[in-house]
Amino acid sequence: MKLNERFSWLNALLSKLPGKTGKTAPQQKPIFTKITRENHSVSRKQISHNALKVIYRLQDGGYEAYLVGGCIRDLLLGKQPKDFDVVTSATPEEARRLFRNSRLIGRRFKLVHVQFGREIIEVATFRAHHSTHNELDQTSSKHAMQAESGRILRDNVYGSIEDDAMRRDFTMNALYYTTRGFAIHDYANGVKDIKARTVRLIGDPTTRYQEDPVRMLRAIRFAAKLDFTIERTTAAPIPDLADLLRDIPSARLFDEVLKLFLGGAAEQTFTMLREYGLFKQLFPMTDALIDQDDGFGLRFITLILKNTDQRIRQNKTVHPAFLFAALLWVPMVHYAHDIRHQGVPPIPAMIQAGLHVIDSQSAHTAIPKRFAIPMREIWELQHRLTVRHGKRTEATLNHPRFRAGYDFLLIREQAGEQLDNLGQWWSQYQQGNEQQRRQMLKMLNPQPRKRRRPSHRRRPSPHSKPSA
Known part of the structure; x- marks a missing residue:
C-alpha cells in the first residue's frame, strides 16, 4: 500500500x-x-x-x-x-x-x-x-x-x-x-x-506566517539573494506580524541570520529587513541606536555588509564572529562609554560591555561560545591598536585576531570615525622592515632626556661605630 x-x-x-x-x-x-x-x-x-x-x-x-x-x-x-x-x-x-x-x-x-x-x-x-x-x-x-x-x-x-x-x-x-x-x-x-x-507564498500569507514566522525572513532572503520582488499580498502582513519572531528559538534565529547575511546579498537583505520591521526583532539594541551619532552606525554596518558581499563574490570566507561583532559594535560602544563614566578603565569597561551585549543579544539570536570569544577579541583589539609603543606594538601585530581587528578598524574609519589616521599607520607598519618600524615607533614616542639622579650620601647606620 x-x-x-x-x-x-x-x-x-x-x-x-x-x-x-x-x-x-x-x-x-x-x-x-x-x-x-x-x-x-x-x-x-x-x-x-x-x-x-x-x-x-x-x-x-x-x-x-x-x-x-x-x-x-x-x-x-x-x-x-x-x-x-x-x-x-x-x-x-x-x-x-x-x-x-x-x-x-x-x-x-x-x-x-x-x-x-x-x-x-x-x-x-x-x-x-x-x-x-x-x-x-x-x-x-x-x-x-x-x-x-x-x-x-x-x-x-x-x-x-x-x-x-x-x-x-x-x-x-x-x-x-x-x-x-x-x-x-x-x-x-x-x-x-x-x-x-x-x-x-502558497496559501493565505497571514496564516502561513503564523504557522512559521521564519517564513518572513525567508521571503526577504529569497528576494534579496535572487533579486526578486515580493508579491504584494505576500509582503503586506509582514510588518504587523514581525513580532512573532519573538516566539522562535534563539538558536534557530542565529542560523537564519547567517543565511540572511552570508548569502551574497547582505546589504540588500539589511535594507529590506529594516523596511519590513524585522531587523529590530533580530537586533533590538542595534536598531535602537543605529541612527544616532550622525548616522555612524548605519554607515558602519552598511560598509561591513558591502565588504561581506564582496568577499563572498571573491570566494573568500567571512567569519560569523566578525559579522556579529560589527552588528553589535554600536551598542557595545554605548555601554562601554557608560561604564567608563563610572571610573572603570577602557579595557575592563569594554570587557564588561561586551559580556553584557552578547548576553542580551543571545535572548534574540543565540551566539555560540566559539563565536562570542573571538567577537570580544576583535572589540578589545580596537583599543589595543591605539597603544603603539615598545613590545606591545609587536604583541598586537602577532595577535591571532589582528587581521580581523585591523580590517574592523579600517571600516570604522571609512564610516567617518575620526581616529587620527590610525588605520593608515598600521598599514605602513605592517609593510615596513624592522628598521622602519623602529623609526615609526620612535616618531610616536620620542625618547625623553634622561634626568640625572641626585647623589645621596649614604646615611650611617645608628648602630655603626664612629670612625676613629
Missing part, C-alpha cells in the same frame, strides 16, 4: 474531530503542470551524482522519489545549487533502512541525511498539512502539534506529493524533478513566478 493511501483514512478521520486551535492554511487545490524535458533547461549533468544515486535507490525500493525545491529553482535560473534535496513517499525509517551511510535527524521535522564524503543529501518524506484539532495534538503529538498562535511545533504528518506541494512555503519551491522522463512537476505556478522574478 502506498504511503498516501496508508494515511488518507487517518487524515480523513482526524478532520472530523471537534475542537479548535490556531488557524491553518486553507487547503488550496494544486495547479498541476508537467513540464517535459524539451521545455525546460535542467540537465542531469548539472545534478549531483550522489543525489541521483539516492533517487534511483529509493525508486528501486518501490518508492516515489524526486529532486525538490531550491535546487530546481536555481537550475532554472542558471545558477549552480549548493545543495540537492530529495523528497520521497518512503517514511524516514524506511528511507534510513535503504542507506547504510545515513542517519535520522530532527524531531520537529524528521529527516534522513545520506552522507557521501563531505556531501550530504537530505531526504524528506512527503508532508501533508497538520490537523487543526486539539485532539490530534493530544493523541498524536508524534505526528503534528500546533500552538495557539498558529505556529507549527511539530510537522510529521505524511501524505502525497500533492499534499507536500501545498504545504511548501513559496510557489518557486513547489517544483519536483523526476528521473522518469526527466520532467518537472509544477504544482503552484512556480515556473511562472520564477520567470516573473516574484516571491509568492
Whole structure:
C-alpha cells in the first residue's frame, strides 16, 4: 500500500474531530503542470551524482522519489545549487533502512541525511498539512502539534506529493524533478513566478506566517539573494506580524541570520529587513541606536555588509564572529562609554560591555561560545591598536585576531570615525622592515632626556661605630 493511501483514512478521520486551535492554511487545490524535458533547461549533468544515486535507490525500493525545491529553482535560473534535496513517499525509517551511510535527524521535522564524503543529501518524506484539532495534538503529538498562535511545533504528518506541494512555503519551491522522463512537476505556478522574478507564498500569507514566522525572513532572503520582488499580498502582513519572531528559538534565529547575511546579498537583505520591521526583532539594541551619532552606525554596518558581499563574490570566507561583532559594535560602544563614566578603565569597561551585549543579544539570536570569544577579541583589539609603543606594538601585530581587528578598524574609519589616521599607520607598519618600524615607533614616542639622579650620601647606620 502506498504511503498516501496508508494515511488518507487517518487524515480523513482526524478532520472530523471537534475542537479548535490556531488557524491553518486553507487547503488550496494544486495547479498541476508537467513540464517535459524539451521545455525546460535542467540537465542531469548539472545534478549531483550522489543525489541521483539516492533517487534511483529509493525508486528501486518501490518508492516515489524526486529532486525538490531550491535546487530546481536555481537550475532554472542558471545558477549552480549548493545543495540537492530529495523528497520521497518512503517514511524516514524506511528511507534510513535503504542507506547504510545515513542517519535520522530532527524531531520537529524528521529527516534522513545520506552522507557521501563531505556531501550530504537530505531526504524528506512527503508532508501533508497538520490537523487543526486539539485532539490530534493530544493523541498524536508524534505526528503534528500546533500552538495557539498558529505556529507549527511539530510537522510529521505524511501524505502525497500533492499534499507536500501545498504545504511548501513559496510557489518557486513547489517544483519536483523526476528521473522518469526527466520532467518537472509544477504544482503552484512556480515556473511562472520564477520567470516573473516574484516571491509568492502558497496559501493565505497571514496564516502561513503564523504557522512559521521564519517564513518572513525567508521571503526577504529569497528576494534579496535572487533579486526578486515580493508579491504584494505576500509582503503586506509582514510588518504587523514581525513580532512573532519573538516566539522562535534563539538558536534557530542565529542560523537564519547567517543565511540572511552570508548569502551574497547582505546589504540588500539589511535594507529590506529594516523596511519590513524585522531587523529590530533580530537586533533590538542595534536598531535602537543605529541612527544616532550622525548616522555612524548605519554607515558602519552598511560598509561591513558591502565588504561581506564582496568577499563572498571573491570566494573568500567571512567569519560569523566578525559579522556579529560589527552588528553589535554600536551598542557595545554605548555601554562601554557608560561604564567608563563610572571610573572603570577602557579595557575592563569594554570587557564588561561586551559580556553584557552578547548576553542580551543571545535572548534574540543565540551566539555560540566559539563565536562570542573571538567577537570580544576583535572589540578589545580596537583599543589595543591605539597603544603603539615598545613590545606591545609587536604583541598586537602577532595577535591571532589582528587581521580581523585591523580590517574592523579600517571600516570604522571609512564610516567617518575620526581616529587620527590610525588605520593608515598600521598599514605602513605592517609593510615596513624592522628598521622602519623602529623609526615609526620612535616618531610616536620620542625618547625623553634622561634626568640625572641626585647623589645621596649614604646615611650611617645608628648602630655603626664612629670612625676613629
